[in-house]
Structure formats: structure tokens, C-alpha cells
């Protein structure tokens with residue numbers, strides 16, 4: 001009976017060969033059976049240990065991961081109430097000679113937890129905060145740091161932050177004092193950080209931060225995770241320009257091997273019962289190429305449906321993207337198609 005099974009070319013693994021059972025053992029039926037039993041036990045053990053590993057890496061719990069000698073990522077930080085289906089953005093911790101640079105500061109209330117994690121890896125003080133964009137799950141901790149900490153953002157992000165309650169009134173002193181339009185370099189040598197703005201996408205002020213000495217780029221929510229992107233039109237985001245912006249980033253950023261994504265989890269479901277599984281937060285540069293292709297093909301499909309006179313609902317239902325995107329979270333797909341329709345109308 002194992003004959004047809006092991007010789008079925010559609011099966012990726014030839015069980016008998018994987019166990020080192022040669023054809024000369026054909027007559028010894030018991031030995032392969034025993035080996036099969038051993039294999040099953042091994043698979044079960046592997047499955048259990050994988051479950052334990054993912055339980056240890058609960059993506060909602062604040063944790064710090066080492067990426068390089070002087071670079072860490074603080075992951076986790078789930079919101080409460082209306083933010084309960086949100087896990088904070090990643091906080092990148094770059095330890096320079098002058099002090100610690102934080103890229104993004106999670107949801108409000110997590111500054112103390114971030115600082116505890118920073119203190120577990122360096123005695124240096126936080127001297128600079130760079131926010132990749134305006135959203136509260138990336139800027140929430142800003143106002144809990146001393147006002148002497150230098151805050152840096154793209155200029156449009158400063159304008160967007162000024163509209164947030166968190167930065168109004170007396171808190172306007174926490175608004176960024178240093179901004180850039182297209183490009184700015186901070187620090188030098190091992191500490192160099194190149195800040196870029198490539199155009200509208202998630203918002204109209206998404207910064208890409210490149211750490212040349214480490215060959216790493218921090219993408220914020222321009223690449224939050226593998227999903228149909230969240231496009232925040234209220235803060236100048238654009239579904240149609242999204243793939244163009246990513247293509248400009250691909251062309252404009254050189255000598256980078258790895259990317260830190262905006263988030264370190266995927267959300268399954270919504271609301272208080274939402275579940276989260278780990279994603280990233282360190283992915284390969286090639287993943288950005290794939291994501292760029294995904295957004296381009298997504299927009300092209302939506303525009304083709306619009307041209308063919310389909311409704312938004314039909315466009316979503318009939319969208320056929322290559323199988324390599326099958327694991328992408330499509331929760332935002334309807335909103336994104338809607339955005340493509342509205343933006344394309346006014347062109």
C-alpha cells in the first residue's frame with residue numbers, strides 16, 4: 001500500500017527515501033512501518049514545539065529583538081478599547097555614539113515599556129525620535145519623553161500631527177522641530193541615517209529611514225505587513241500613487257539587504273476577539289519588490305474593472321491576483337478599490 005503513495009509524483013516528499021529506505025528493503029514490510037511511525041512521532045514533536053515557539057512569541061506582548069550590534073526592534077503593545085484590534089507599530093532602537101534614536105513610539109501609554117526595553121540593552125539616553133508617519137500607533141509615546149528629545153519627521157507628517165488632539169494646546173511643544181521634504185541625512189559614519197520621502201502612499205508623509213552602515217531600511221507603514229495597504233486619505237494617502245511611491249523607493253534606496261516593517265503582527269478577525277500572529281518585523285529587500293508588484297497589480301486590476309464599468313463590489317469579488325499573493329491579508333481590499341475608483345475619477 002505505501003507503493004502508490006510514495007511514488008505519487010504530486011507528493012513533495014518521498015517518505016521511504018526520506019527515511020533512507022532503499023528498494024532492497026521492499027520485502028521487509030515491518031521496518032518501513034516502524035520508520036513511518038518514527039516519522040509521524042517526529043512530525044508531532046515538531047508541530048508541538050512550533051506551537052510552543054509561537055506561544056512564546058505572542059506578537060501583542062512588548063518584546064525586544066536584536067537585529068544588529070547596535071540595532072533592536074521593540075515589538076508588541078496591543079491597544080485597549082477602540083484600539084483593541086490594533087497592535088502598536090514597531091519601535092526601532094538605533095544606538096548611536098550620541099545617544100539612542102527611536103523610530104516610532106507605539107500607541108499612547110507604551111513609552112515606559114519601550115524605555116524599559118531600551119534600558120535592558122544600553123545605558124544611553126534617548127536623544128532623538130523619528131516618526132515614520134502621523135498615526136497614533138507610531139507617535140503615541142512621543143509626549144511621554146522629555147521635551148528635550150529631538151523629534152524629526154517629514155514636513156507633511158508634522159502638519160498631520162498638528163491636527164491630532166495629542167499634540168494640541170500645551171502639547172504643541174512635542175511637535176517635530178526638525179523636518180525634511182525629500183531627503184535629509186542625520187549623523188555620520190556608523191551612525192548615519194538617511195531619511196527619504198518618496199511620495200504619497202499610506203499617508204502623505206511616510207518617511208523611509210536607511211541605516212547605510214547596517215544595510216537596513218525602516219519602512220514604517222508604507223510596508224506595514226503583507227496586506228492590501230491601509231490608505232489614509234484623511235492624511236493625504238493615495239491608493240493609485242502607492243505603487244509608484246514604492247517603485248521610487250526601490251529605485252532610490254541603494255545597498256540595503258533587510259527591511260524593518262511597520263508592524264510585527266498580522267490581525268486575524270476584528271474587535272476585542274481579534275487574534276494576532278507574528279509577522280516580520282525583519283524581512284528581505286526582495287519582499288519589498290514583491291510588495292511593490294502586489295500594489296501595482298492590485299491597482300491595475302481595480303482600474304481595469306472601473307474601465308469595464310464594474311461596481312466596486314464586483315471589482316473586489318472578481319479580482320484575480322497571482323497565487324504568490326494568496327497569504328496577503330485582504331481586509332482593506334474593498335476600501336482600497338473604493339479609493340482607486342475615487343482617485344481615478346478626478347484624474
Ligand SMILES: [Zn+2]
Nearest residue numbers: 133135202221
Ligand atoms: Zn499607520
